[in-house]
Amino acid sequence: MNILHFLIIIPVLTLAGVLTSRSLKGVRWVSAVGMFAQLLVAIAVMVTYMGLRKGGDSAEMVLMESHTWFASLNIHYTIGVDGISSAMILLTAIVMFAGVFASWELEYLQKEFFVSLILLVTGVYGFFISLDLFTMFLYYELAVIPMYLLIGIWGTGPKEYSAMKLTLMLMGGSALLIVALFGIFYGAADGVHTFNLLELGQHPMPVEMQRFIFPFAFLGFGVLGALFPFHTWSPDGHASAPTAVSMLHAGVLMKLGGFGIFRVAMYLMPQAAQEQAWIFIILTSISVVYGAFGAIWQKDLKFINAYSSVSHCGLVIFGLLMMNRTAMDGAILQMISHGLMTALFFALIGMIYSRTHTRQIHEMGGLMQVIPFLAVVYMIAGFASLGLPGLSGFAAEMTIFVGAFQHGDLFHRVATIMAISAIVVTAVYILRVVGILLLGPVKNDHFLHLKDATWYERLSTLTLVVAVAGVGLYPQWLYRLIYDSLGPVAEKLLAAL
């Protein structure tokens, strides 16, 4: 049996397990075991993939399987992976594993919470393995719907408003995607009507059609990737979402945007991508600096992180738009890096909030003295975010910059320099938070009695720290893995120039 099926089967089994467990303990442990098994499967997928490649399998996608699903519209359940999807699956598994332990102490409706969360992540896995656009879209919607419930029920602050806003804006993105989807379906050359990504790649759309459809696809995914100016769901959504949802959402779900942009929009419409890139390069290079400056002024930890995500995810799309293999590779590294460290940030913020009952940085201070473990990990996350060598952010950002610098013209140069300048601003907002939140004297006497991290909190954060450091210490294998899988899309983009 194709190993990819397990990526869907295990969450479904876990769901069943959670639904039938009678106690809170049962719910927790079933989720934990399930997600651990899922992590093992994700590793197995990666190992299998690498083994196949080593064995000389040079197909664009491997582990493929296809079942006719809806013959009249030529819809299939087609699955398969390449290096990039394997890496994204592994990222998802790591974040989810950490997320379960970060939600250990949830206060109410635990069963329903875990059910929604696992449903959500099932959608994410499905998205990454789908090669049929229709199936892919279906899985995507499967991920978005539970999000509404998760924020609306288990959130904090103006949670109904935030949940509604996030869902509506993402649905707006989906509406654009639907248009793109049918444009692609009917637009393919040679009268082929299919949703199969690889087949569509063989029959490229006429350029006029591409010009019309590309913005729909790009913006549809862009909304999800927090592209300026469609990013405003992110601060509100993250601020209200419960810890694990923020982790999964910022860590993985936002990456579906970038993933879709190169896998669907750029792959199928390379000419239009080349023609229209300049508009989006302007938008994203603004968004990188804009998000960073926006973060300086925030007072709520989650808002800081949300703006920081706008900046970092802007860099993802920026890297993709540079359309050469190095920069795109950097963009995907950045997706992974940002996914890991932002999940770490949100996990920590949740843990800090559960102790201090505030997220306003000015109400806290000196946490290094009272909860040193969490404070040190927060600092490591901060260093990863500001691009310290040895942690994941550095390798990713540098790869994007080196790739972007391969364009010699003035327009690309200016945009790139603007994007690079964010490294300074990032240092400012990260160190500001570190200074106010962790260092200095303890501001509130109640904080003197706070307990440091419990075992499950340690497990959750250390998993992510190890991943962040692993990518950062030896980025070469990941770089290479992604590089090889970027061949098809990079060739198409190059040919379209």
Added chain:
Amino acid sequence: MISFDYTLLIPVLPLLMFLTLGIGGHRLKPLMAGLLGSAAMGVVTVLSYLTAIQYFFVGGGMGADGYVALIPFQFTWLAFTDTLRITLGVMLDPISVMMLVVISTVSLMVHIYSLGYMKGEKGFQRFYAFLSLFSFSMLGLVLATNIFQMYIFWELVGVSSFLLIGFYYRKPSAIAASKKAFIVTRFADFGFLLGILILSYYTGTFDFGILTQPETSPVASMAGVSFMGLSVVSWAMVLVFMGGAGKSAMFPLHIWLPDAMEGPTPVSALIHAATMVVAGVYLVARLFVVYHFWAADIQEVIAWVGAFTSLFAAVIAITQHDIKRVLAFSTLSQIGYMMLALGVSGYGGAEGTGYMAAMFHLFTHAMFKALLFLGAGSVIHAVHSNLMTEMGGLRKYMPVTHITFLIACLTISGVPFLSGFFSKDEILVAAFEHSKVLFAIEFLVAGLTAFYMFRLYFNVFWGQERHYHHTPHESPWVMTVPLMVLAFASVFSGYLPFTHLVSPDRLPFEVHLHWGIAIPSVLIGLAGIGLAWVLYKRPSRVPDRMAAAMGGFYTTVYHKFYIDEVYLFVTRRVLFNLVSRPISWFDRHVVDAFMNALANVTNGVSDRIKGLQSGQLQMYAATFAAGVIGLVLLALYYLGSA
């Protein structure tokens, strides 16, 4: 062929020590952690000395024509394309081997000294972990085989510096200083990174070995390309220099260094006097060939920036009261000397005096400035204050500190036959041959240096005896032994045959003491000492009256020419209030408000039209009838007209 494989251990040991102490340090007894760290550093020192001996004196580094660059170890860390790759490795050449000796010596002394100085401090293990991290990063920096490796370790020394300046993390001033240091150098690194990217775009390599080949360097091919009237090499190299200027605290990026004195004193000695702050000098020296042959305009800029900084900092040093700040400004001034020397240097034979002198001075300066800082630390340890207004007459209580401090002061003042005399003299010779104006500036600075150092010396060890909380006493031997070792180095390191070891073309050459320049510079140094003797040896009101007489000028100098205030204005007022704040506002009140408005409009419209769906049958029937009549009329009209 001598094997240098063991040099890999030089950076790796401190890294292992950092991991050990960082992860398991809190389980160890403080003293144990300190001893472990020091022992590792001791091994590193032995290995570094062994490397130096084998490289320089046994012939391990000597090739057919001059010293060669050896790469005993390297691996690919990240290969962007087939040619453009970041490797991490160990490169041995004259300047990197020399730096190994400097770093390991000072670091070991600081490790030992801190056993006494930091005794009883909370976070003792953490302190040693950070020291190891710093040593690792600094060693990795100097051993870099390529410019990107240097950048990687450049960032790592930056973060170690951040952690160590902010070691007393409960103190708001320490937090502010560590932030400032990191952000200012980050800003400079932004330039450095751009420089690297431009360079690599045109040359397709990061490798020092390829970039700095005078005959075959690919940089030569980019010299013809120009942008906005300046060749792209100049652009790249000025940006790279920006990085160096940030780390080495050259004007106008110097503002972080005086504040960095918030860190524990041994840290100031190691990072902010002897090693990290000279990384910029090292960077310029590393790329000297590129500067000299293809960016001569930028080399000139470096000379002037160095000269200006040395004068500017020396003037400020005269007015400061905090002994560590005096030393910090003195460091700025002395690094200015080194930069100047690189800026005026030529290539080949005696032309390369400036380059050699810069490295020579870097070496001697590391020894005597580390000694000054550790001596100051010993004083601070005894009187629990940084202010020289609260010190005086300490020579009686602290004989070892006193004598070693005096030796350091004499050395920095250029008193004959101590190490500073030789290295400074070479710099002045090089400056004299390049430009008389630069020479005049440095000549003046030599006098100022002697004056402010002896102002400090007399104020602390002579002058008026203060009322101390408890009688000051000499520091324990773990602190005084490093002082003695460094004093020995300060005295004798001038006799190292630098002209045979370090030169831009890596060929040994000869220079002789230039008495025509040495004698006047000694005299001006002695004049400075004499003036300080008169003014400060005995308690006197003359200095205060002189300061008062100078009025506004004195205040301006005392406030460091208000440059910090300018920066504060730009960051706080302009960037925070005029950029960041409006962006936050714009995001919430324009971008987001637009999205909310869309939702509200949708809501409003639906509110208006929802009355149509009323459920009243009569209403529906009426509408239906009206619709039918309307359609019939319309049809009749069209049929009639057709």
